[in-house]
Amino acid sequence: xxxxxxxxxxVEDIGKAKKLAAASKALARATRSAIVLAPPVPLxxxxxxxxxxxxxxxxxxxxxxxxxAETGEATAQAYASLGVTYALVGxxxxxxxxxxxxLVAEKLAHALAHGLTPVLCIGERxxxxxxxxxxxIREELTSALKPLATxxxxxxxxAYEPLWAIGKTAADAIPSDNLAExxxxxxxxxxxxxxxxxxxxALVLYGGSVEPENAxxxxxxxxIDGFLVGHASVDPRTFAxxxxxxx
Ligand code: PGA
Numbered sequence: 001x002x003x004x005x006x007x008x009x010x011v012e013d014i015g016k017a018k019k020l021a022a023a024s025k026a027l028a029r030a031t032r033s034a035i036v037l038a039p040p041v042p043l044x045x046x047x048x049x050x051x052x053x054x055x056x057x058x059x060x061x062x063x064x065x066x067x068x069a070e071t072g073e074a075t076a077q078a079y080a081s082l083g084v085t086y087a088l089v090g091x092x093x094x095x096x097x098x099x100x101x102x103l104v105a106e107k108l109a110h111a112l113a114h115g116l117t118p119v120l121c122i123g124e125r126x127x128x129x130x131x132x133x134x135x136x137i138r139e140e141l142t143s144a145l146k147p148l149a150t151x152x153x154x155x156x157x158x159a160y161e162p163l164w165a166i167g168k169t170a171a172d173a174i175p176s177d178n179l180a181e182x183x184x185x186x187x188x189x190x191x192x193x194x195x196x197x198x199x200x201x202a203l204v205l206y207g208g209s210v211e212p213e214n215a216x217x218x219x220x221x222x223x224i225d226g227f228l229v230g231h232a233s234v235d236p237r238t239f240a241x242x243x244x245x246x247x
Contacts, residue, residue, distance in 0.1 A: 001219060001246045002203060002226030004036040004058060004119065004159075005233030006088065007043075017043040021055070023236035028054035031247045034226070036086050041074055048082040058086035058119065061094050064106045076107075080114040087111040088228075090144065091121045092163050101143035108144055112152050119205070119228070120144050122186075123161040137182070138189050145193045154198040157205060158186055159228045165208030167230060173209040179222040187223075212241035219246055 005024065011017050017039055028035040038058035039047060048057040063073035079087060089111060090104035099107075104120070111118040122140040124133035137160075145153045160182055165173050174182070183204050190199035206218060207228030215227065227246075233239050 002034045002036065002157075002205065003243055003246070004038060004086070004088075004205065004226070004228045005239065006038045006060065006091075006207070006228055006230045007040060007234055008060070008093070008230055009040055010231065010234040011039060011043060014043060014046055017047060020234065020236055020239075021047050024239065025053045025055050027240050027243055031243055033243050033247060035243065038086075038088060044079075044084060045082060048084050051083050056086060057082075057084045058088055059084055059116070060088050061091065062087045062089065062107055062111055062116070064103045064110070066110060076110040076114040076116055080116055085115075085117060086157075087116040087118050088159075089118045089120050090140075092123060092161060092166065101140065104144050105147045108156060109148060109152075112148070112155060117155060117157060119157045119159050121159045121161050121207070121228070123163050123166075123208070125163045127162075127164070134185055137186065141186065141189050142193065150193075150195040154194050154202065157203045158190070159205040159207050160186060160224075161207035161228060163208075168209045170209055170211040170214035173211075173214050173218065174206070176218050176220065176222050179206055179218060179224065183223040210242065212238060212245055215242045216245040 035055045036058050037055050038060045059079045062076045065073050067075050089107045108118045124136045127133050186204055190202050203225040205226045205228050206224045210227045210229050211232045232242055
């Protein structure tokens with residue numbers, strides 16, 4: 001299981017960030033779990049350089065630009081130079097601030113060009129009775145992956161994060177049978193987009209109110225390869241409980 005800790009803007013202090021990173025490294029060693037930390041921009045700059053520890057680092061977002069006169073932008077290359085190895089792309093909180101499907105596709109290409117493993121976030125706003133949310137997911141996947149060379153598409157991790165389940169509690173997360181269905185559907189669409197049999201190896205994660213209370217159940221029968229965890233990743237005790245439920 002791959003567990004990505006999306007610290008969002010919950011962590012605003014380097015002291016807290018260092019403690020949380022140290023606790024996550026110890027947890028990764030003790031449980032032999034694959035843990036990736038995604039701190040806010042300046043904090044990842046303080047934590048990632050020289051990292052040879054049991055955790056890896058992710059950017060929460062990368063710029064759609066490739067550098068130059070672009071005040072406030074943080075490019076894929078800048079992250080890669082720090083030792084960051086993953087990048088979230090198209091998180092719903094970034095899409096809400098203007099990331100279109102076209103921008104998401106550009107960001108994926110930038111991440112790949114600099115050796116970052118992109119984590120493409122997709123997810124419907126709401127569920128309807130007619131299955132329109134399935135076509136929405138198909139469209140999000142297709143618009144993001146199609147512009148890439150087929151070989152490159154296979155390097156993208158998909159994080160399914162239904163918007164209606166984000167930032168709530170375990171009781172509001174997706175039921176595991178619905179998640180299993182969605183994972184099958186995502187793999188079916190990936191099989192159409194990825195070369196050969198590589199879709200069977202593609203990693204599909206789930207995010208949206210994953211907490212210690214529901215992590216094991218969601219992991220058990222849904223066919224997912226890991227989690228993207230928000231609020232439950234920024235309290236060391238809660239995060240440790242969650243990760244331990246998966247081993
Ligand atoms: P949450 O966030 O775990 O707080 O629901 C997940 C995410 O938005 O990545």
